[in-house]
Amino acid sequence: MMQHLNGGITRDMPIPPKRPALTSIKITPVPVLGKFRPMVGKCCQQCTPDSLSRHSKKFEQSPYLGFSNILCVNETHTRYRGWLVRRICGVLFVCGCKVYPSHANSREERVSGSNRVREALAADSKAPEAGDSQGQLHPLSSFRPVINTCISPFFLRCVGWAMMKVFESVFGSIQVNLNHLTALCRASEEGSLLVYVYVRQSIVDNIILSLVLFFNSLRVPYAICPVQITNSFLRSILQKIGMILLPSSAATEEEAEMDNLYAPVMTSLIRELLHEGQALSVGVSAESGQGGQWLGRIRQLIKDGSLPDISLVPVGISYDHLPENHMQVGCVFRWLFSLLWKKPAGIVRVHLAQPFSLQEMSAPGRCKVDEWRSLKDLLQPVILNNSAESKFGQRKVSWLWLSHSASDTTEPNHQGRELSAAIAVHLIFSATSCMAVMPTNLVSSLLLYRHRTTGVSTSRLCRDVAWLTDEFLFRNKDVGFGGNLAEVVHYSLVHLAPHLIIAAVPSRQDPLILLRPTLDATLYLDLQAQIVTHTFILEAVGACALSSMLYDIASSGISCKVRTDSADGDEVKGALEFDMVLCQSELTKRALQLCHLLPPGFRPPCQSPQSFALNAIDSLVQCGVLITEEVERENPICDFWKREDALTWTTTDEPYQSDSDCEEPESCVYKISQPNHCPDMLLFLCNMLAGRLRALCWTTAFLEQLRTPLPEAHFVTQLCSHLCDTANKKKRHYESCSPEAARAAVGTLIDLGVLLKEPQEGVVVLGVTPVYQEPKNIAKLQRFIQQYIKALA
Known part of the structure; x- marks a missing residue:
């Protein structure tokens, strides 16, 4: 169901007075941002x-x-x-x-x-x-x-x-x-x-x-x-x-x-x-x-x-x-x-x-928590043993249950607690999905993820805001504004002005807008841009998986064509080019491993990670980063008449079988799109998750110089201090040292089996497990995380 937008900016939305830094900004008016407003907040169909x-x-x-x-x-x-x-x-x-x-x-x-x-x-x-009623x-x-x-x-x-x-x-x-x-x-x-x-x-x-x-x-x-x-x-x-x-x-x-x-x-x-x-x-x-x-x-x-x-x-x-x-x-x-x-x-x-x-x-069959597996079982064989096979299963969120009381009988069994955690994660996702995207959210994400190093002119920023707004409406995401684009961009710049550098010189027709390279400015814009990351989470996961694969190809010197599975590939040494073929199975495997590292609430627990990973790769095709290419073979994939023994019928009592179940799975390959905006789009999507992944990587390095066990509150405090010190030394990546990123990293390491959480003497303490007390295992964990952000270093 669609709803009509207002003709101008929302009636009760006041435009603040101009600040001195913005008085020289002149933006050419453009038509209304959109004609329809999507209906949000529907119940989960599954x-x-x-x-x-x-x-x-x-x-x-x-x-x-x-x-x-x-x-x-x-x-x-x-x-x-x-x-x-x-x-x-x-x-x-x-x-x-x-x-x-x-x-x-x-x-x-x-x-x-x-x-x-x-x-x-x-x-x-x-x-x-017992018996003392007043004393009870x-x-x-x-x-x-x-x-x-x-x-x-x-x-x-x-x-x-x-x-x-x-x-x-x-x-x-x-x-x-x-x-x-x-x-x-x-x-x-x-x-x-x-x-x-x-x-x-x-x-x-x-x-x-x-x-x-x-x-x-x-x-x-x-x-x-x-x-x-x-x-x-x-x-x-x-x-x-x-x-x-x-x-x-x-x-x-x-x-x-x-x-x-x-x-x-x-x-x-x-x-x-x-x-x-x-x-x-x-x-x-x-x-x-x-x-x-x-x-x-x-x-x-x-x-x-x-x-x-x-x-x-x-x-x-x-x-x-x-x-x-x-x-x-x-x-x-x-x-x-x-x-x-x-x-x-x-x-x-x-x-x-x-x-x-x-x-x-809560009815049986809705949230299938019996299929949940610990993150340790899902990723530790890949991290420590370099296993090529990815294990399937939903990530078990053990740390989401806050109660540590010994007499707490609210959830007497683990399955009951996991079901409650699944409902909590689903509600976090549902509440986040129905949040409206405000104009400051859009501008913050563009300045932080797309134009952070070079800055952006106001005219280019207007075009990007119009494009991003259409993408939100296409994904049935409500926006908290409407009307003239120039007024919306100006309104956003007014609110974000304390965190921006606005350079207006007579030689430039459009002022140049830059993000202030400070901790407070970066953390504020990163907090504002989180709703954009939630909306583009599929594309962000797919882009990080693609970036990881491209970095490995560039490191190996292969640049022309790479074919796997049913096609033999040509290998040409030289500089990295876009004329290459990427295997679907490898991209999906990397996306699957990455989606296990996402904090709770980024995707609904009712969706399987395999389906999420496949959708992440498909989303890159829809946004124009990848192009599907059919593998050369004797008979095309769509030509069923000339394929012998292609259909294998099975008998099963499963009521949800479809016609596609009788077909053998076909491998698919992709080529990177040639338009000029493709590299910028890929980096824009990868930067959305780079802050959290980098915080997780810095946290693993922090474990080597930390004496554990420590109370959880002290552990998080020291970790935040370490993340800030690391960002100050590099003079960048300040979004990786937020308290939210630190807590998410601690929760992921607990699920991964790197940290052990135990209540002792009235407090909860965190300690490093014996497996990850060895430096070589910590190094393997760091390499696994760094593969998704190496191209952004």
């Missing part, structure tokens, strides 16, 4: 076909309603009119929003009397003797304020109005897709229990989601806050608007999970909230694994029969100017109120995807 068919009908029946800015409140949003109403319309609007109050009442008794909590208290050495609540005293969290209509309206005023100074607009809200209202009217899942990006994600639902008269969810708040007054306010905070005795979420009572109490609290008909919102992170344990607890409640079913709603929140994310919570409100006298700094686009049934997704 994992939840029933939910897809049920909610697609509701989407198709709804007319196109466009987007609404929840910060743009005037007298038309109230029942009254007049001079006074125009000045207090925000108060009247907030008072008119529907509130679903929720009181704690006897929730504490129900939670403490649940079987999970009783068993945990009995197993806890600190628990008092003593171990739960630190959890009492968390259990008694409620939603007060008065406090919700007051905080909602205050945050609306604050966000008016922070963001230009917060836009929400009204079509998605219509389908969500219908699901809520049917009595579905809703759990909103979003990817953690900033400290205001929870507040924005709650504000969107509150201003549209939907049930405000109980939001799980993973950050410790020490101020008692602030804690009491937040607990009256549905914020489930960490216990005061725990400084971090990891420390809270180490408590033997935390997991049973939180599981019982979720059960009671959902029994009351309340909604929940959970943030998940692919780098740290935080948030996945909450989804596992909800799934276990359904498995135990405590709950009938849950509707999961992936939420995509896009920023074109990311808020400050590395500050203490006590400074957050001071930072917000300091912006009351500043001008808006960006736009937020919120997409609420189609709800889908958790019970349907």
Whole structure:
């Protein structure tokens, strides 16, 4: 389903005033970027076909309603009119929003009397003797304020109005897709229990989601806050608007999970909230694994029969100017109120995807976790033994489960935890897929991945933005802008100006735009460009596999033709040329090995790695980098009449057999396209993954000079320092030293069997396994990773 774009830039999208560095920029206007806007946020056809068919009908029946800015409140949003109403319309609007109050009442008794909590208290050495009813609540005293969290209509309206005023100074607009809200209202009217899942990006994600639902008269969810708040007054306010905070005795979420009572109490609290008909919102992170344990607890409640079913709603929140994310919570409100006298700094686009049934997704045959294999089994034979055969299987993500409690019985078996991890990864992918691409995302990716060394003129940048926008719309990816291309590019340059060098001289008609070669500038643009990498992940994997193969060919001196499998090749020594033939099986094998190294969330776990690798190579054909060439043979591939014994029919009970199963697999070869833009396109795609692969390579080198075991927090801190020092020595590649890249590298090395993660004396420690304590094995691992980024060195 397609939706029409607005005629100009989004109505509520303000254009900031020009900065002095941009006053000399003159861009020739061009036509509208596009005429259609794709519909995003549909359910997975493979994992939840029933939910897809049920909610697609509701989407198709709804007319196109466009987007609404929840910060743009005037007298038309109230029942009254007049001079006074125009000045207090925000108060009247907030008072008119529907509130679903929720009181704690006897929730504490129900939670403490649940079987999970009783068993945990009995197993806890600190628990008092049985029969002392008053003493049994003593171990739960630190959890009492968390259990008694409620939603007060008065406090919700007051905080909602205050945050609306604050966000008016922070963001230009917060836009929400009204079509998605219509389908969500219908699901809520049917009595579905809703759990909103979003990817953690900033400290205001929870507040924005709650504000969107509150201003549209939907049930405000109980939001799980993973950050410790020490101020008692602030804690009491937040607990009256549905914020489930960490216990005061725990400084971090990891420390809270180490408590033997935390997991049973939180599981019982979720059960009671959902029994009351309340909604929940959970943030998940692919780098740290935080948030996945909450989804596992909800799934276990359904498995135990405590709950009938849950509707999961992936939420995509896009920023074109990311808020400050590395500050203490006590400074957050001071930072917000300091912006009351500043001008808006960006736009937020919120997409609420189609709800889908958790019970349907957990049904046997949906997420086939029994076919999952550890990354150690998949890649270690290739790395250490140089095995030519690639093992097939889905990568097992063991570190995504955050809970380390010894008494945590939420997922008693490994298969249950793997299923919960698969659902968490699928939700990360779904939430990321429905995020809108903002104009700063496009410009950041072009400056960082395509024009980093030489810079780009404004006219060339406009052409690249127009081309990249068409590619996004072709891939059914929504964009958070529309209208005149010149205004969109200028808007992006205004927001990115602190991180750019804009050189305007009289001799040049177009100013030259360069990325500032600093750590902060590179990390900011890399964070903005991540959504582009997610969209082009197929092409990026295929390009890295192709680059690896071309580098090996160039190193060997072969340059003209290389034919394998069924065709004998010609080898000509000399300079590297584009007139060569590449084997499909070798390209697919390299793409398959690379896709195992991708962090969780880049591809859905319901898609097999083999299919992903084949699609990655095919995507290079679609974007014009490769050209399919038929291998010379006596009979063409398509000539079935002259082929003897070509069809081999088989009998099987498999219902999903197709006509192509009776044919022998045919090998395919490719040639590199000749257009001039092909090398630039190949480097553009390879640079998207180079930062993470380089961080993984630097991390393996760091293991040789590190004394382990170390606590996980200290390990990550020292690793980030090492990555920054390495980038400073090279004076480049600063995108490889971000905290997100460091955590992703640690998670990959844990799955690969290089690092061993064990809880010891209340903390989690990381140590190098004996196999990789040998320098030769570390060198083999480095060579394996470097093959994908050697051409970019």
